[in-house]
Amino acid sequence: xxxxxxxxxxxxxxxxxxxxxxxxxxxxxxxxxxxxxxxxxxxxxxxxxxxxxxxxxxxxxxxxxxxxxxxxxxxxxxxxxxxxxxxxxxxxxxxxxxxxxxxxxxxxxxxxxxxxxxxxxxxxxxxxxxxxxxxxxxxxxxxxxxxxxxxxxxxxxxxxxxxxxxxxxxxxxxxxxxxxxxxxxxxxxxxxxxxxxxxxxxxxxxxxxxxxxxxxxxxxxxxxxxxxxxxxxxxxxxxxxxxxxxxxxxxxxxxxxxxxxxxxxxxxxxxxxxxxxxxxxxxxxxxxxxxxxxxxxxxxxxxxxxxxxxxxxxxxxxxxxxxxxxxxxxxxxxxxxxxxxxxxxxxxxxxxxxxxxxxxxxxxxxxxxxxxxxxxxxxxxxxxxxxx
Amino acid sequence: xxxxxxxxxxxxxxxxxxxxxxxxxxxxxxxxxxxxxxxxxxxxxxxxxxxxxxxxxxxxxxxxxxxxxxxxxxxxxxxxxxxxxxxxxxxxxxxxxxx
Numbered sequence: 001x002x003x004x005x006x007x008x009x010x011x012x013x014x015x016x017x018x019x020x021x022x023x024x025x026x027x028x029x030x031x032x033x034x035x036x037x038x039x040x041x042x043x044x045x046x047x048x049x050x051x052x053x054x055x056x057x058x059x060x061x062x063x064x065x066x067x068x069x070x071x072x073x074x075x076x077x078x079x080x081x082x083x084x085x086x087x088x089x090x091x092x093x094x095x096x097x098x099x100x101x102x103x104x105x106x107x108x109x110x111x112x113x114x115x116x117x118x119x120x121x122x123x124x125x126x127x128x129x130x131x132x133x134x135x136x137x138x139x140x141x142x143x144x145x146x147x148x149x150x151x152x153x154x155x156x157x158x159x160x161x162x163x164x165x166x167x168x169x170x171x172x173x174x175x176x177x178x179x180x181x182x183x184x185x186x187x188x189x190x191x192x193x194x195x196x197x198x199x200x201x202x203x204x205x206x207x208x209x210x211x212x213x214x215x216x217x218x219x220x221x222x223x224x225x226x227x228x229x230x231x232x233x234x235x236x237x238x239x240x241x242x243x244x245x246x247x248x249x250x251x252x253x254x255x256x257x258x259x260x261x262x263x264x265x266x267x268x269x270x271x272x273x274x275x276x277x278x279x280x281x282x283x284x285x286x287x288x289x290x291x292x293x294x295x296x297x298x299x300x301x302x303x304x305x306x307x308x309x310x311x312x313x314x315x316x317x318x319x320x321x322x323x324x325x326x327x328x329x330x331x332x333x334x335x336x337x338x339x340x341x342x343x344x345x346x347x348x349x350x351x352x353x354x355x356x357x358x359x360x361x362x363x364x365x366x367x368x369x370x371x372x373x374x375x376x377x378x379x380x381x382x383x384x385x386x387x388x
Numbered sequence: 389x390x391x392x393x394x395x396x397x398x399x400x401x402x403x404x405x406x407x408x409x410x411x412x413x414x415x416x417x418x419x420x421x422x423x424x425x426x427x428x429x430x431x432x433x434x435x436x437x438x439x440x441x442x443x444x445x446x447x448x449x450x451x452x453x454x455x456x457x458x459x460x461x462x463x464x465x466x467x468x469x470x471x472x473x474x475x476x477x478x479x480x481x482x483x484x485x486x487x
Binding site: 031144154160162225298308311312 | 417462469472
């Protein structure tokens with residue numbers, strides 16, 4: 001069978017499939033992991049997921065990744081947990097409620113009041129009034145993760161074709177029979193997984209299949225090697241507000257570019273700063289105004305960062321969907337076609353559960369999570385209200 | 389060149405030529421960019437200004453046209469974060485021209 005897209009979703013799918021004995025041909029228009037999976041951070045989070053299916057799916061993925069990390073060569077995997085910090089007292093009240101609901105779901109969340117947050121994170125600005133901690137959150141190097149998943153798939157008998165752009169899906173009597181490359185080559189296979197992120201509509205639209213995935217641009221800043229501001233990742237609670245479209249109080253430049261603090265220390269002893277959220281097409285150039293807004297937001301929470309050095313910034317395209325859930329689903333009207341795309345900012349974190357679910361579909365095993373909320377046609381169903 | 393001592397090819401990231409060769413044989417990168425992403429050559433404070441010509445000798449099957457220009461990414465050179473904050477303070481200190 002064929003997997004189109006060698007980003008983290010495609011390589012994880014190829015890994016789980018080939019591990020189960022399925023021979024996979026993995027195809028990418030660029031290198032392995034050269035699209036969104038090389039323009040992201042290494043977050044594997046439950047802390048920002050809605051309590052319920054969303055957070056449970058994230059937990060399943062965290063556990064799968066924990067097993068994977070033991071089998072794969074080192075990918076800078078570690079599990080330091082993560083924090084959300086509040087900007088103001090309204091956010092503290094919501095954070096307490098958020099923790100209560102996550103605890104009811106059995107997730108390892110802890111609310112941290114004014115004294116506790118400064119005990120945990122001594123570098124925070126004095127006026128930060130509270131926050132919370134999620135103990136299961138982990139982190140890794142996404143570039144190595146994707147490369148090692150591809151290597152594992154290759155070692156298990158899969159083939160990897162890079163710099164081969166798929167021009168079209170090929171059908172026979174309405175059923176998948178392979179893919180046609182731009183150079184005219186037909187690669188045959190009776191099943192195709194479209195793990196094509198923001199490029200998924202280009203692949204599916206010619207078949208009359210509508211998937212509402214849109215590129216949502218995000219910037220990251222990289223510091224020079226130097227003092228870190230703690231070993232766990234820290235985000236602002238307002239991140240949830242912007243992510244789920246709730247009201248948030250923040251400076252104008254932060255609001256304009258959807259900027260919210262993300263601090264991620266890396267194994268290379270520098271740190272990454274995010275984040276921004278913009279719908280501006282496929283442009284991945286770094287915008288200095290957004291860089292400035294992200295740096296300012298970081299210094300609001302970490303005044304000591306004004307002495308840190310920024311050495312570069314980059315931007316990537318999250319595959320956004322209207323309800324923030326990915327599409328991981330067989331496409332019933334085209335037998336043999338499976339979509340695994342639309343993970344927005346959670347592709348690294350949800351790659352393990354997604355790859356495993358794809359393998360479950362192909363092998364006819366019971367799915368590891370309920371795939372109903374992830375079905376491809378949920379957006380066009382009557383009464384298909386958004387879940388948030 | 390003596391092989392007895394490790395040959396450092398990227399000083400910022402303390403990367404040796406042996407590590408580069410191992411990454412090429414194990415992870416099979418298909419471009420210099422992918423080699424960069426998995427070994428971190430050029431991702432340090434010099435942004436590849438020192439190591440790029442050296443790394444161009446790495447034998448990876450580069451399908452794209454070989455292009456040794458640096459990808460230029462703001463802020464273009466290392467800057468102190470405080471500079472961005474100072475600019476904000478300056479703006480705030482300017483007299484307001486209109487309502």
